[in-house]
Amino acid sequence: GENVEQHPSTLSVQEGDSAVIKCTYSDSASNYFPWYKQELGKRPQLIIDIRSNVGEKKDQRIAVTLNKTAKHFSLHITETQPEDSAVYFCAASDSGGGADGLTFGKGTHLIIQP
Amino acid sequence: NAGVTQTPKFRILKIGQSMTLQCTQDMNHNYMYWYRQDPGMGLKLIYYSVGAGITDKGEVPNGYNVSRSTTEDFPLRLELAAPSQTSVYFCASRSRNPRRYQLYNEQFFGPGTRLTVL
Numbered sequence: 001g002e003n004v005e006q007h008p009s010t011l012s013v014q015e016g017d018s019a020v021i022k023c024t025y026s027d028s029a030s031n032y033f034p035w036y037k038q039e040l041g042k043r044p045q046l047i048i049d050i051r052s053n054v055g056e057k058k059d060q061r062i063a064v065t066l067n068k069t070a071k072h073f074s075l076h077i078t079e080t081q082p083e084d085s086a087v088y089f090c091a092a093s094d095s096g097g098g099a100d101g102l103t104f105g106k107g108t109h110l111i112i113q114p
Numbered sequence: 115n116a117g118v119t120q121t122p123k124f125r126i127l128k129i130g131q132s133m134t135l136q137c138t139q140d141m142n143h144n145y146m147y148w149y150r151q152d153p154g155m156g157l158k159l160i161y162y163s164v165g166a167g168i169t170d171k172g173e174v175p176n177g178y179n180v181s182r183s184t185t186e187d188f189p190l191r192l193e194l195a196a197p198s199q200t201s202v203y204f205c206a207s208r209s210r211n212p213r214r215y216q217l218y219n220e221q222f223f224g225p226g227t228r229l230t231v232l
Contacts (some may be wrong), residue, residue: 045223099186102221104158
């Protein structure tokens with residue numbers, strides 16, 4: 001089955017700086033890579049996703065890049081703000097339009113220092 | 115739309131007890147999922163369902179059972195609770211039909227059930 005590794009486990013950055021979180025996956029059949037943000041005690045919420053036919057996707061201060069050859073994808077947050085503090089999870093799925101669930105990384109605790 | 119709802123929010127069980135975690139979605143989604151999240155970890159898939167009457171095992175199904183008698187409901191049953199089942203349980207759902215120009219639809223998560231087995 002799929003295995004997703006996520007680094008770092010904790011990331012502390014100064015407010016206004018950029019943050020980068022990296023994930024690798026093992027199954028070359030995976031074709032969908034979402035990122036979820038989870039605040040303490042809350043449910044995971046999708047912040048951005050990318051499909052294997054796209055190399056990069058951007059949504060305001062958030063961007064995701066995908067390298068299919070190397071089987072890794074990254075989340076980039078620019079101009080970080082206090083409200084970006086949370087745990088971020090990457091995930092992968094090989095089901096495309098099918099029903100299989102997601103395989104998640106272990107998460108990155110992002111801390112924005114004022 | 116209430117989205118995905120779960121009950122209860124919190125529960126403490128004694129070893130060997132059983133319980134059912136309820137999950138309901140009102141978005142007419144075909145696909146539903148149960149995940150567990152252990153402290154400091156990502157989510158792991160327990161069971162999933164592609165529609166009423168159809169269920170399948172995920173990565174960590176041992177100690178759990180599910181049923182899907184309707185499109186809306188996907189209860190998770192714990193028989194003989196063990197301390198290793200202490201976790202936060204999330205139910206999720208998504209539509210079978212991708213949005214236009216997309217291959218995959220977002221999974222929507224419920225608020226979670228925090229279960230402690232003592």
